[in-house]
Amino acid sequence: MRMFTRRGLMAASATLPALSALPARPRAQGAAPTLRIGVLADFSGPYRDTSGPTSVVCARQAVADLGLDTRGIKVEILQADHQNKADVGLGIARRWFDQDGVDAITEVNNSAVALAVANLAQEKDKVVLASGPASAVLTGERCTSNLVHWTYDTWMCANVVGKASVRAGNDSFFFLTADYSFGHQLERDTTAAVQGAGGKVLGGVRFPFPGTADFSSFLVQAQSSRAKVVAMATAGADTVNCMKQAQEFGLTRRQKMLALIAFICDIHAMGLPAAQGLLLNETFYWDLNDRTRAFLGRVRDKTPTNWPNQEHAGTYSAVLHYLKAVADLGPAAARASGRAVVERMKAMPTDDDCFGPGTLRADGRKIHPAHLFEVKRPEESRGPWDYYKLVGTVPAAEAFRPMGEGNCPLVRS
Template sequence: MTGFNRRQILAGGAAAGAAIIAPSGRARAQARDQVIRIGVLADFSGPYRSTSGPTSLAAAQQAVEDLGLAQRGIRVEVMQGDHQNRPDAALALARRWIDQDGVDMICEVNNSAIALAVANLVKEKDRIQLASGAATSALTGAQCSTHTMQWTYDTWMFSNVVGGASVRAGGDTWFMITADYAFGHQLERDVGQFVQRAGGRVLGSARYPFPGTADFSSFLLQAQASRAKVVGLAMAAADMVNCVKQAHEFGLTRRGAQLAGMIMFVQDIKAIGLEAAQGMLLSEVYYHDLNDRTRGLGQRILRRTPDNMPGQEHAGTYSCCIHYLKAVAEIGAARAKASGIEVINVMKRMPTDDDAFGPGRVREDGRKIHPAYLFEVKKPSESSGAWDFYKLRATVPAEEAFRPLNEGGCPLVRG
């Protein structure tokens, strides 16, 4: 792959691309207008920093370097912004990026409320959002937009793979432990539908107060009493880590139950540890040790963030930047900066192919599709070293992994 000269890679807020100093104010303005700017809007300081933040920035920088557009005369800058998990702060930053800094595409956006808000802004401004971190399936459903694509995963996909594929693998009775708010309720409903559709049964559920629950023992007792083969965890982040650790201490899995995490990342497994997480079922669309292409990509990004192996969210940011920049290269930087919708149309027309997900495509509702995988967490004795966490249990083909086009209610879908 073609790389950048080191002097072309800018650290921090403007990270990747050539910065050419022009001799006059007018020439500087013209040069600035021709630079393609990508804004990585992510959690750089909060609870999702490891699954988002610096490694997503590194993934975007790696995409620019791998594609080598600087040597084709297309200058690219990658900017970073901390959304602080606040829609108001994120929207203000995104607006300033577009209005004052000339940002053409915003990616990552690992907060569904923020992604929905930014979708309206980029449509108004004829810019682009590639939501590689947001999970709500509304982005390609009733609230789909002409200027937003959802790149990596969504709640429908997680529920489909973890629920349906787990039943087909033998886990046909379930009990759910669910965060008692809209996010958890939606996951519980979705998983229940896929479990039943695959021929399984949900024997019951327990909803814990969110936020503020530190002790999951009473909910784990209810799960044990149900005698379900699978205990589904409709939660995320610190709650997931705490619940899995307590389930291990409680001996739930030693008594025959298998834990299934609805939304999990390799960073969660690292925080839990293989001793407690072993045997868990989960879904990811990328794993660094899946094949030769993912291994190569993982190592390239890891060199930039040596303390954090890239996970599926980071891979999504890499993938969306690669495809966006391929479209920019096809029509040229000037046309790409003049019209976001023209770039979107090219991206939907072109097939996708990258080291994160392999071949795929973008549907008319903005949903990027690729295979999804059901993984089981390895025992400590099965792991060969750091970040060697998963063994593959099932592969769900791209056309089956995501919600069918005609079921989402997206107004962009014809017929």
């Protein structure tokens, strides 16, 4: 993990006046407290479409759907760009907690940023609704009593997609890995899943993150490996660029490109001719059932060029459940202790239009089914964003790492 220096944090703080975080406002005597939720995400980098503005829309939709204003509870949604830098994200979170009256931070779609913010939230007794990061250590050895982890993680993605590939006969792997904590964890988890299923790993290469746009040298190494599968331990724009360049190099004619983590916006950016046949998993798809279609109907006009993916749905679901717990606990008590809110969240069953009924475990892991999809051929699509064919569904109890295997201190105690 990156070391955080005083100079680095001061530099991060210097960027904060340009952010949309608002100064704390005095509260009228006797008025109900205003809850503040900060969406800390990528608004300008390679993960902008997988998180960013659409996550803000989904967080606000959760507030609207619950209708807390009718109960006298006010909620404000703030947003800021962590720039995929842990020191920048940590500086924003510190200001939000110390100066701007923020009670919970959501999204945090960078594992290094999420780990740093999780430690700070525990220190300040605030809440992290981690709907965007993928590292499974967040509910493993680095779990805290102030963080919940929604949507997906590296263990889930590795096991759902990696094992399915080996079972289909694609049993030798070469990794293209983003060189930071998310990519490393995803590669490790997938390696374990592949080897456990009887497959083998022939090698891998790590590329600098962020900032890599030319994947040609890495793809040449993948091609030379003669592995049946080139597994992309990437996300967002990196996945899109890598997939497009792989097609240009002809890799897709001889090797199977596997997206360990991919999103519907990635498929939209690639286009069906380039992405057809790609195997991937998401825990949410807008056309999965009547409830997911109803959710899309409420947000589509607010984000017409970037329909929600699993990460956006996770932000909606996490914020909705957090606000239900706040309403149950009472806003004053909720603002006084983030730990108490998380305890109440774990005690309450989850249910929403994105994921249906679910469970929030003692280690902070939200579990729900995971779905394996294949990208449609162009002639199979009925229109914009109709991209997936459902291949299979992994039940919630099997989709995520067993709680006893994560070494979470909350479970051992």
